[in-house]
Amino acid sequence: MSVQRVTVYIPTRNRSSLLRRAVESALAQSHDDIEIIVVDDASEDDTPQVMRELMAANNTAKTLSFIRLERPSGACAARNAAIEAATGRFITGLDDDDYFLPDRVRRLLDAFEPNRHAFVFCGYIRETVRAGGKASRAAVRLTDQARFPSLLQRNNVGNQVLTLTERFRALGGFDVALPAWQDYDMWIRLVRAYGEGQGIRGVTYVHTVDPGVPGISGSHERVSHAFEVFRSKHREYDDERLLSCLRLSKAYYGINALRSSDLLNILSLGRPRLVASSLYFYLKNKFQSY
Numbered sequence: 001m002s003v004q005r006v007t008v009y010i011p012t013r014n015r016s017s018l019l020r021r022a023v024e025s026a027l028a029q030s031h032d033d034i035e036i037i038v039v040d041d042a043s044e045d046d047t048p049q050v051m052r053e054l055m056a057a058n059n060t061a062k063t064l065s066f067i068r069l070e071r072p073s074g075a076c077a078a079r080n081a082a083i084e085a086a087t088g089r090f091i092t093g094l095d096d097d098d099y100f101l102p103d104r105v106r107r108l109l110d111a112f113e114p115n116r117h118a119f120v121f122c123g124y125i126r127e128t129v130r131a132g133g134k135a136s137r138a139a140v141r142l143t144d145q146a147r148f149p150s151l152l153q154r155n156n157v158g159n160q161v162l163t164l165t166e167r168f169r170a171l172g173g174f175d176v177a178l179p180a181w182q183d184y185d186m187w188i189r190l191v192r193a194y195g196e197g198q199g200i201r202g203v204t205y206v207h208t209v210d211p212g213v214p215g216i217s218g219s220h221e222r223v224s225h226a227f228e229v230f231r232s233k234h235r236e237y238d239d240e241r242l243l244s245c246l247r248l249s250k251a252y253y254g255i256n257a258l259r260s261s262d263l264l265n266i267l268s269l270g271r272p273r274l275v276a277s278s279l280y281f282y283l284k285n286k287f288q289s290y
Contacts, residue, residue: 004089005035005089006035010026010036010094019051024099038064041073042068084173090163109162117196118194120197120199123139124158145198158183158207167194244265
């Protein structure tokens with residue numbers, strides 16, 4: 001095993017046109033010692049054909065492989081299949097509707113010190129698709145450290161990290177019982193087991209938001225169920241202040257607004273951004289209906 005090899009896992013289902021862009025962005029990374037594992041969660045479109053074409057056309061130093069699940073099993077199961085098959089010492093993820101900027105893997109790898117960090121993460125560009133296919137872009141910079149208790153108050157990591165493959169395996173992979181917030185749950189478990197996560201400067205990832213592409217944010221039932229599972233998994237949410245923060249995370253999806261008690265709890269934490277967000281959703285609850 002190469003000491004510098006990075007595995008990039010890409011779970012996918014029925015998004016072959018977007019998948020091509022994601023894979024090509026991984027192949028275009030400035031760091032060469034990369035294996036890319038695409039796990040198809042029983043797609044019903046032409047994903048297998050697209051992957052055959054991409055693998056045949058790959059003329060880079062990177063390896064590209066394809067695993068197909070015969071029955072729909074969910075994104076967590078797809079990620080875990082890639083984690084099990086990974087040969088890289090390091091690992092990071094990419095969603096099939098997102099894409100990497102060229103230096104992402106190299107910059108994460110250069111910053112990662114396994115003896116000091118549970119993982120490393122970086123900012124991203126939020127690309128929102130508007131009517132007519134036009135997109136607006138906004139940079140989301142994530143340079144803070146991810147540590148307790150601030151990580152329990154909000155996910156300041158985003159949806160991807162780079163860490164040691166053995167750490168994902170030691171923690172049993174992503175939790176298939178969670179219908180949402182699987183990444184957030186993993187970051188909390190990594191920090192609990194291995195210490196703080198480290199953010200680095202800049203943006204290296206493009207996260208796309210397209211109302212025409214179904215996602216977790218469109219499923220209130222899935223997020224509501226995830227809230228209950230999440231709360232039961234992490235004992236720290238017995239603290240009413242932290243539980244109010246979790247309700248704030250739920251409110252981001254437009255599912256429920258905050259109560260006055262939640263607002264007061266979050267105010268007591270003295271986190272300006274959290275206070276601003278909680279005040280917004282509290283007022284929305286008072287003057288609008290969801």
